[in-house]
Amino acid sequence: MHAELADRVESLWDRATELSAADADALEVVTEAIDLLDSGVARIAEIDPTTDRVIVHQWLKHAILLLFRLRSMETIEVGPFEFADKIPLKRDYEAAGVRVVPGASARWGSYLAPGVICMPSYVNIGARVGAGTMVDTWATVGSCAQIGENVHLSGGVGIGGVLEPAQAAPVIIEDEVMIGSRCMITQGARVGRGSVVGEGTILNPSIPVIDAETGDELGRGHVPPWSVAVQASRRREFAGGEFYLPCVLILKRLTEGQRHDKAQLNDILRTHGVST
Secondary structure (H helix, E strand, O other), X not given: OOHHHHHXXXXXXXXXXXXXXXXXXXXXHHHHHHHHHHHXXXXXXXEOOXXXXXXXXXXXXXXXXXXXXXXXXXXXXXXXXXXXXXOOEOOOHHHHOOEEOOOOEEEEOEEEOOOOEEOOOEEOOOOEEOOOOEEOOOOEEOOOOEEOOOOEEOOOOEEOOOOOOOOOOOOEEOOOOEEOOOOEEOOOOEEOOOOEEOOOOEEOOOOEEEEOOOOOEEEEOEEOOOEEEEEEEEEEEEOOEEEEEEEEEEEEEOOOOHHHOHHHHHHHHHHOOOOO
């Protein structure tokens, strides 16, 4: 759909070391690409519905990296606040149907769909936040992260950014997910649709995800759809002694839509002494 623009961006990327803030024509090309991200017309990554694999559009990551080379520092004033940066903040939230309370900010080049609510929080360039999602107080959505629709990122959640290397998949939080307070989801980890992640959970591609009923390792860095997942640890023997390493434990598999039955969900978590 954007093949011609992608080719122009990649051509600039091939000679990136030669570019500077004085290259107005190059900046115009890159700005066109970033505007596509900002408006939601294009996105950094998506899930292939046939293979369930994450597809990364590297040319858009290259556009972001080129933007930092091509833009100069500038002073940005927002009311009594002053910032010094190369990337401006998003604007026109009301027209976009987005609620952004004081203390929240999102960079140009990120996309906030209609119905998004941002409490005092931060959304970085290249990130995408789906319709009806709540980015709660002090939550951070890192560069290029892809957050689905009707997601709740609870207070203090850290969604890591994955801008480099360009081919690396970003963090993917699918639709209807609840991420508990102070969770850290980083390095291209993925949480499947409808899942609940208990507070304080750390998930990245090195963290094993284990089925509590069977003890089987289901994979690493990927919580399956419609699961209740919590932070846990498992014992390991080393030359220096016995230690416990972090893992994520799948307590229960939910039926589709079950996450929204809060009473039943609380019963599941309370049984195991866990909260969201």
